[in-house]
Amino acid sequence: MLMYMNVIKPLVLTCAGVLGIAGIVQAQQATTPPVVPPPVSASGPCPIGFRDSAKARDWQVRVDNAHALADTVQKRDALYALVKEALGSETDVRIAANKFPTQPNPADYMPYPVVNFDVNLGGKRDSGSSYFFTTRDAAYVVLGPGSIHSRGPVTTQNNTDHERYHVERHWGDSRPVMDREVEVWTHIFTTTFHSDYPYRLLWNPLMSAYENASPAERAITLHELVKYYQNPPAEIGSGCVDEFRAEYRGWIERRVTDEKLAWRQLITDLQRGLDLPVVTPAPPGSK
Numbered sequence: 001m002l003m004y005m006n007v008i009k010p011l012v013l014t015c016a017g018v019l020g021i022a023g024i025v026q027a028q029q030a031t032t033p034p035v036v037p038p039p040v041s042a043s044g045p046c047p048i049g050f051r052d053s054a055k056a057r058d059w060q061v062r063v064d065n066a067h068a069l070a071d072t073v074q075k076r077d078a079l080y081a082l083v084k085e086a087l088g089s090e091t092d093v094r095i096a097a098n099k100f101p102t103q104p105n106p107a108d109y110m111p112y113p114v115v116n117f118d119v120n121l122g123g124k125r126d127s128g129s130s131y132f133f134t135t136r137d138a139a140y141v142v143l144g145p146g147s148i149h150s151r152g153p154v155t156t157q158n159n160t161d162h163e164r165y166h167v168e169r170h171w172g173d174s175r176p177v178m179d180r181e182v183e184v185w186t187h188i189f190t191t192t193f194h195s196d197y198p199y200r201l202l203w204n205p206l207m208s209a210y211e212n213a214s215p216a217e218r219a220i221t222l223h224e225l226v227k228y229y230q231n232p233p234a235e236i237g238s239g240c241v242d243e244f245r246a247e248y249r250g251w252i253e254r255r256v257t258d259e260k261l262a263w264r265q266l267i268t269d270l271q272r273g274l275d276l277p278v279v280t281p282a283p284p285g286s287k
Contacts, residue, residue: 046240047195063150076119079148083117086153091115111138112167118142130159132166139167154196161188179217182209186221190228194236197247210266226273
């Protein structure tokens with residue numbers, strides 16, 4: 001999500017408003033995420049390095065407990081610890097100062113590459129998940145409680161990568177917002193799906209951005225997504241390629257049968273681009 005402070009120009013864009021969806025990466029915008037089951041295949045050889053079921057369950061319990069804390073300081077500290085765990089020691093995560101409790105202000109945050117955690121983000125923006133903003137000479141990445149989901153650290157990681165990509169690639173980019181959004185979500189999909197598919201993410205932001213992007217940017221996205229399927233990265237491991245492709249096709253098939261998402265243009269274009277049967281479900285409510 002992109003927001004320029006008033007020292008630049010009064011432009012405010014939220015991920016929810018821009019993408020026309022309720023949240024980022026499957027309800028990640030919700031301040032208190034819903035309870036979800038652990039990943040569907042959290043054990044076994046594929047994907048390489050994926051956490052086992054016991055660790056996934058432990059993460060879910062700790063996240064649920066943190067969100068349920070009534071004491072604001074305890075809740076802040078517990079969620080902050082989870083953000084640090086999700087992003088690893090290589091990421092410098094700081095707690096926001098919150099001198100300005102009702103609106104974002106650079107005085108509360110450290111400039112990028114620091115990632116700021118603001119437990120009150122939902123009260124300052126209509127997104128409690130994540131956003132970035134720039135001043136004349138600095139950029140700021142901010143995560144809120146909505147970026148910490150019981151599903152797993154993937155939500156925190158994807159939200160952070162989303163904002164980082166904007167800072168590093170889109171600062172001053174004059175292209176339409178949706179062209180930038182589909183670019184960043186294509187990048188995240190093609191660099192993480194092969195390691196995170198057990199989470200069974202919906203990838204709503206990718207589909208929504210594609211729906212509203214320019215024809216030229218759609219063509220680039222489709223090319224990258226087809227290439228990703230046909231020529232997966234070596235890190236997947238030769239023994240996991242078949243499962244990766246089966247999971248990729250499974251994601252497409254599930255979106256086709258999901259009435260709320262069935263009419264996404266990206267799914268139809270991927271069916272054709274990958275030479276899969278083009279399934280056109282009945283419109284919602286017609287059954």
